[in-house]
Amino acid sequence: LLLDDYGIEGVHRVEHWPAVVALPPGVPAMVVLGFEQGVETADLAIISEQDVLGDRLSRRRPAKRAEDFITEHSQLSGGDLVVHVEHGIGRYVGLQIIEVGGAPHDCLEIHYDGNDKLFLPAVNIELLSRYGSEEAGVNLDRLGGAAWQARKAKLKQHIREMADQLIKVAAERVLRSAPLIQKPDGFYEEFCARFPYEETEDQLGAIDDIFADLQKGTPMDRLVCGDVGFGKTEVAMRAAFPAVMCGGQVAIVAPTTLLSRQHFHTFKERFAGLPVLVRQLSRLVSTSEANSTREGIRNGKIDIVIGTHALLGKKIDFRNLTLLVIDEEQHFGVAHKERLKQLRSDVHVLTLTATPIPRTLQMAFSGVKELSLIATPPVDRLAVRTFVMPFDPVVTREAILREHHRGGQCFYVCSRILDLPDVERFLADRVPEVKFVTAHGRMPPSQLEDVMSAYYDGAYDVLLSTTIVESGLDIPNANTLIVHRSDRFGLSQLYQLRGRIGRSKTRAYAYFTLPPKHIPTEAADKRLKVLQSLDTLGAGFSLASHDLDLRGAGNLLGEEQSGHIREVGFELYNQMLEEALATARSGAAGELEAGDQGWSPQINLGAAVMIPEHYVADLSVRLGLYRRLAYLQDVEEINSFAAELIDRFGVLPQEVENLLAIIGIKRMCRVANVEKVDAGPGGASVVFRNDAFANPGGLVKFINDNSGSAKLRPDHKLVYQRSWDEAEDRLKGVDYLVRQLAKLAQSTPAGS
Template sequence: MTAAEIAETIAPAPAFVAPAQPVGLALALLEQAAAQPGGVLFIASGERQAAEIADLAQALAPGWDVLRWPAWDSLPFDLAPPSAAVMGRRAATLGRMAAGVERPLVVATAEAMLQRTPRPDAFREAALTLSAGDPIDTQALGKSLESLGYWLDERIDEAGEFGLRGGVVDIFPADADSPVRLDHADGRITEIRRFDPVTQRTEEAIPSITLAAASEAFAENGRQADGAEGAQSARASFAQRVLEAHEDLVAPRELFPAAQLVLAPDAEGRADAFLDMVSDGRGRPGEALYFGADAWGALVEGALRLERMPEAQSDVPAFAAERLPAESAARFLRKERDSGRTVVLSAPNRTWLRRLRRLAEEALGRSAEDIAGWEQARAADPGSLLAVESEADEGLRSPDAPITLVTAADVFGSRARASALATPAAVVLAGPDLRCGDVVVHRDHGLAVLETVETIEAPGAGPTETIRLRFAGDEILMVPADEAGLLWRYGSEPEAVALDRLGGEAWAKRRQEIEAELRETAGRIARLARERAGKTAPRLVPPRAAYERFASRFPYAETPDQARAIEDTLADLASGRPMDRLVCGDVGFGKTEVALRAAAAAALAGKQVAVAAPTTVLARQHLETFRKRFARMGIRVEGLSRFVTAAEARAVKAGLKDGSIRVAIGTHALASKDVAFEDLGLLIVDEEQRFGARQKAALAALGEGVHVLTMTATPIPRTLQAAMAGLRSLSVIATPPAARVPVRSVVQPFDQVSIRDVLLRERRRGGQSFVVCPRVEDIEPMRRRLAELWPEAEVLVAHGKMKPAEIDDSLIRFADGDGDVLLATNIVESGLDIPNANTMVVWRPDRFGLAQLHQLRGRVGRGRRRGVFILATDPAAKLGSHARKRLETLAALDRLGAGFAISARDLDQRGAGDLLGEDQSGHVRLVGAALYQDMLERAVKAARGEPVEEDWAPEIGMAAPGAIPADYIPEPDVRLELYVRLARARMAGELSALADEIEDRFGEPPDSVALLLEKARLAARCRDLDIARLDLGPQAVALGFRSGEAPPQWLNWALSRAKAGAPEWKRGRLIWAAPSPDAAAERAHAEKLLAWLEDARDKAEAAGA
C-alpha cells in the first residue's frame, strides 16, 4: 500500500487550519506548540518549506525551542555521504534533545522521519567542547575531528572542514553558519574567534565552542565505523556505514514521543516516492536503516491534517503596488488601530525598520515599542504599536489574536525584501592565484614553469626563500620571494607551452609587439568610451506603483547581488545614455528576473522590448515566463519563432510595427529585415555566447541607439574581458538563491549497474534524467546500452543531425514531462529550464570543454531537489593530463556561483582575443591573460590621460631579508600567494592590513615574517620617494634615486639648510653615517632617514622649492 492509501484506512483526524502565508503558518504552529505539553512535530511538504517555517518561527519567537530535523541530501544507498551541513544540523537537534527541551516546535520532512538515527546521547557524548585556556595538542585534535567526520583542508569555507597551520586552528562546525579560529601558544588555546568564510578575517571573540559530529557514521563506543573489511567498506553505502558504527539506532518519532503531529498536504506524496526508492534497494546492505510503509501508517495515525484558510481572511494589502503606497498604508494602520488590533511592524534590518516605523508613528501619532518576539505582542495592550526585526516579508492579520503584522516589503516592495538575505558573496575578478606547477610569465624573462618555493642559503644572509622557475632547456632561475610581484599566471598546461630561453631575445620582442598593439587598442577603447558617453538614449522611468505591482509578483526574496543588478539596470535605463550592461550569473541564480524587471521598466515607460534567445526552445520558455508575469499588466507579449504559423507571424510583425505588441520574444529572427518595431527601447540578449558572429552582428544592428542588456552564465572570453576593461558595465550575480544547494558532482568510470541505479532512483522520486554524449555517433550505441540496463525506460533523443523541428519536438516533450531519459549531445547545454529533470550522466566528459561541462551541470538541480551530475569516464580509455585537469577544475568549482570563475579560467587558458575584432585567441596567448589584463589597464589609463604608475620596485639591501617559514605556513601555494601580495602592495595601509590578516589567519608571526613585512614597508616608502635602492649597513645607511647621479631639486633645497649630522650627498648617493650594533638598529636608522626625507620633501614643496 502507498502512504496515501494507508492514510485512507486511518480514521480521519481533525484539521489543523492555518493561514496560507508562511508567516501565518509559522505563528499557528507556535501557538499549537505552546498549547501542547509535548510540543508540535510538523512534517513539511519539503525541505524548502521546512527551512522557511523553522527560520520564521525562530525569528518571531527567539526564546522558543525551534528544531530542524532535515533529511539527508543524498539518496538511499548512495556511496557518498550527505553534506556535513545537513548532518551537522541533525546533530545539533539531537544534542539539544539530549540536553532537554520544553514544548518544542520540530520541523521535519517525510524522508527524515522514515530513517533511523543514532540516539541523542551518542551525539552528546561525541561532541567536542573547546574553551579559551584549555590545553591543546593539534595533532590529537586533528585526529578527533577526523573521527567526527571533519575534513582537513587548506581554506576553510564550508561546514565540516578544518585546517591546522602554525599557531592557528580553523574549524567550520558542522552545525554552525560561520567557522571559528583557535589561536594557541605554549600548548594552550589563547583565544577563540568567529571568522568570515569569504574574507577569512576574524570577527567577535567567544569563550568556547562545542563541535557537533559532521557525520552520523562516527565510531561509537570504540566500534569500527568503516567496518572490518577496509576495501569492502570503502564500497559500502553510507547507510551501511552508519549501521556499522552504532549499536543502537532509534526512530525519529521516539525523539519527540509526546509531540502533536501536524502533516502538510504534500507530505504523503513525498513519503511514497521515498518508500519506492527504499523498496528498490531491498536486499542491499544498509536496508535496515530505513522504515517501510507500515511504519509510515503508524507514524501518521492521529496526525492533524494541515488545511489552509483563504488568504482573504488573513492577508494584508500589498501597499507597494498601489499608486500612493505610504498613504494607503497609513489609512490601513489607522483602521487597524481603531478596531482595537495591535500592530506589529517587521523589517529584516534596522534601516528598513526605521523607515517603516517613521511612517507608522506619523500615521498613528504615537511611538512604536521594540519587542523581541511574538509572545510580547500577544501580551501587549490592545491597540499597541510594536516593532520587531524579522525576515517575514508578507503581512498577516492573525486569526487567533487581535494582532496585525505589517512588513517593510508590504509597504516598500521588493527593495525591502532583498535586504533580508544580505550575505557576502565571494567574487574575484582578478586572475587566478599562482600555484606550484603553473606556467607563469616573468616580466623580464618570459614563460617558465613555477616548480616550487624552496629555501636556499644566501651568502651573508642565511636561509632565504626563493621561487624556482624552469625555462626552456631546463635552465633554472631562482627568484627571490620578495620579487614575486614580477610573476604572472599564464594558465596553460606546461606540456602545451613553448617556454622561453633564459636570456633570450624572443620574450622582449614579443612584449614590445603587445605593448605597441595595446597602445592602439587602448586608444580605440578611449574613443569608444567617449563616443558612448556622448550618445543619448530615452530615459526610461516606469510609473512607480505599476512597477512595484509587477515586482511584487516575484515569488522569492531577491538575493543581494540580484537586487544590486536590478538597481544598476534601472539606473542605466533612467540615465539618458545607452545602456550596455552584461549580467553574468551562474545558472539558476536569477538573471531572468533582472531581464523581467528591465523589460517591465521599459514597457511601462511606453517603449517596446525585444528579447533574443539562441534557441527556439529557450525562446518558448521565455515566452511562457514573460506572459505569466505580464498577465493583468495590460502589456501584450508575443513570440516570433518556428512555433507560430505564417498567419500568426504576420500578425506579430504587424503588431510590432503598429506598437500594439510591447514585448517580443524570439530567436535572432527578431533582427530580420522584415521585422520593424514602432518604438524599440530595450534589447535583451540571453546566452550571448550561443549566438554566431552573423547573428551577433544582426542583433548589434537591432540594438543600435537603444538600451542593451546581455545575460550569460559563462561569457565568451572577449565579452568578459570587455567588461573588465570598462567597455561594458558589469553586474555579477554570485549569491545563490535561498534554499539552493550545489549539484552533487561525481567522477566515476561508466558502470552499467551504478548508472542504472542512478537513473532508476531519479525516476522513483518522480523525476527525469539526461544522458549526454559528446558526438552524434555515440548516440545509437548509448541508446542500446540504455535499453539493456533499463528496458522499460522511455528514451527521447535530440542531436544536431536531426531536423530542427524534430529537435524541438523532443525537447518540448521532455520539458512537458514526457519520457524518462533525454539522450542528447551538448545541444542541451544551454537555456533549458526543466525543474523535473535533476539527474545527468555525461558520457566521456573528457571530450567536453570546461565551460560546456559547467553549462551541462546547470541543467539539473533547478527545482526543489538536489541535482546529481555523473561524469562517466570510459574505463577502457586513459585520461590525458589536460582532460584530467579539466575535470579536477570542475570538481573544485562545484560550489554555487562557479560560472564566473570558470569563465575566468577559460579566459586564462584560451585568451580573450582582439577586444574590438574577431580573433578569439588574439595576442593574449603571447603574454598570458593576467599580465595582458594589467598591461591593458595601464594602456587604457594612459589613453584617457590618467596618471599611470610605473611598474618598478626598489631594491632593499638588508642582512636578513626575511621569509615565511614552512613550519609557520606549510602550504607552498599559500606562501606564494602572500609573497605576491606583499610584492604588489603599494601603500603603507595595504601592508598594515596584510600584516593584520597574516596574524589573524595564521597566528603570531615569527621573526622572519616580521622582517619580511618590515622590508616591504621600507620598499613602499622608497617607492613613494622615488628611491631606486636602499642599503643598510653597520656604519651607515645609503640610498640612490631613480633620477640618477644628481639629487632631486627638493633634496638639494633641504641639504642646503641641513644642520650638522645630517645626511650627505656623495658620489651619486645620499649617505647617513649611523653606526649600528645590530640589524634591528640598522632598520631603525633606515626608518629615521626615510622619515627625514619625507619631512624634507614636504617642507620643500610647501616652500615652492
C-alpha cells in the same frame, strides 16, 4: 507607515483572533497570526506580511569582492609558465622559504633557460603574470638575455596602434546618445519585493552598475558574468523594469527555443499585474501569434519581447527599442552578431553569460566593455560532484535509481541524434523502473513543447536529449546528469550542461562518461581534467580564463589571432594594453613602459615577512592572497584586507603584521620613486630609481635638517643612521623615513 502609504488609517492593534471578530465591519485590525499567505472571503480579507513584502530567504555569508575573486582565481600552480616583467618567460617551480638578512621570507622559485634560477620575494609577486595560452612550442628566456627586451619593445608599437583603434571605437559609442533611464520611485521597490530570495552582494553590485550606466545618457555595453544559477536573469529583469516604465521596449535574445520559453514564463510571472505586455517569438509559437507579435513590436503595443534569433530577422522592426539583453552570447554566430551590432548602435546592451567567450572576456578585461561579476552563490547552494569515467552500465543504473528513489529527475545527454536509439535501448533494458522521454531539436515544435512541459511537471524521471538542454534551463528537481561520449563536447558546453543540475538545496551529481578502453585525445583529456578540477561554486569565470589559456584570446579587433599574445603571455599583454588605453585616453605622448607596474620596490628590514604555513595551510590560497596583497592601493584597503584575514584564518601572526606593514611602505616608496631600502641595526640605505628624485631641493633641505644622521653618498644612495636594534623599530623607522620622502616628492615646487 506602510499602511499609511496606501491610505489605510484607523488601524486597531489587537492581541488575538476573537478580538478581530468582535470589531465592527469595515474596521481594519493588525494582529500576529501564524498565516504565511492571506485569504479573502465574502466579508473578510486577511493580508499577510508576505503578501505586502514578498517572500524572503535569509543568508548569513560574507561575500567576496568580485575583483578579489578574479585575483585569487588567476593563481599559479607548480609547472606553470610565468612572465617576469624584466626577465621574460620562465617556469614557476614552487614556493620556498629563504633566509634574507637573518629572517625567513617566502620566495617564488622560477627556472629559466640553461637551468638558471630566480628567487622572487612573494611581496614582489606583481612583477609576475601567468603566461596563459597553449604552452606547446614556447621557449624559456635566458636570465640577463636581450631577446626578451627586444620582443617586448616590438610589441609596444603594435599595442599602441591597437589602443588608438579601440579608443576610436569607444569614443564613437560615447558620442552617441541613448535614452536616460531612471528608477521609477515606489513602483521599483514593489517590483523588487516580488523576488522571493535575498539578493547576494554581487547581484546588488551588478544592479547598481547597470543603473549607473543607464543614467549616463550614452549607450550601455555591459557584460554580466555570473555562474550558472547565480541570478543573472533577476538582474536582467531589474534593468528591464525601468526601461519599460520609461516607455521603451525591451528585447531579450536567447540562443535556444527552450531557454526563450523559460525566460518568457519567468518574465510573465514577475510582470503579472503590471501594465506590461510580454510576448515570445520563436518556433514554438504559431504563425498567427508570431505575426501579431511582429505587429505589436512595430506599433509599440508589446513592451517586452523574448525570443531566439528569430528576433534578429529582417521583418522585425522595433518602434522604440531601449534595452537589448543578450543571454549566453557565446552561442550566437558571426552573422547574428553583425545583426545585433546594427540593432545596438544607440541602444543599451546588457550581455549575460556564465562562460564568456574569450574575446568578450578580453574586451571586458581591457575596459572596452564594462564587466560586472556575480561570484556569490545563492543561499544554501551546494557544489556539483563531478565524475569522469569509462561508461559502466552498473554505475549508470545505480546513479539513475538513486536519483529516482530520492524523488528527483535525471538528464541523459548525447552529442548526436544518432546516439539516442542506443541509449533508449539501454534505459529500457537496464533501468525499466524509470519512465523516460526523448527530446531533440528536429522534433516538431508542439511535440517538443509538450515533452518539456511534461518533464518539468514531473511526469517523467529521465529526459534523454541532445545538447538542446544546454542553455539556462531551470528544473530544480533534476539533480543527476549523465553525459554520453563526453569527449565530443567543448569545455563551455560541458560546463553549461553541468549547470542544469544542482539548482536547489539538494546535492547534485554529474557523470561524464567515455567509451571503455578508448583513450580520449589530448585536448579532450585536458578539457575534462579542467572541468573536474573546477568543482567549486562560481567557477564559470575561472573556466573562461582556462578557455583563454587553452585557445588563446584572438585579437580584440578580430583581424588577427593570438600570435602577439604568445610573445609575452596573456596577463602581461592585457596589462600593457590597459596602460596603452589609459595613455591614449589621456592623450599623453611618451614611452609606453610595461607599465608603472613594471617595477616593484625591494624592502629588506631583517624581519620575517610572510604568510606562514601554520596560518594558511593551502598553498594555492596563500599565493592568491599574495597576489591580492600586491594590488592593495591605500591604508583603507590594507586594513580591510587585514580584517578579512582575521575573519577567515584567525588572529594575525607577527610575520603577517610585518608583511602588511611592508605593503604600506612599498606604496610610499612608489610615490617617492624609491627602488630599494635596506635596513639594519645601524639605520637604512635608500636607492632611488634611475637615481632620480622629484624634488631635489626638498631632499637637500631634508639632509640639512637631519645633518647628524642623513647624508647622500657619491653613488646617490641616501644613508639614514639610526639605532634600530629590534625589527619593530626598523619597521617604524623606515615607515617614517619613506613617508617623509613621499611627502617631499609630492610637494614638488612649481616650475621644476
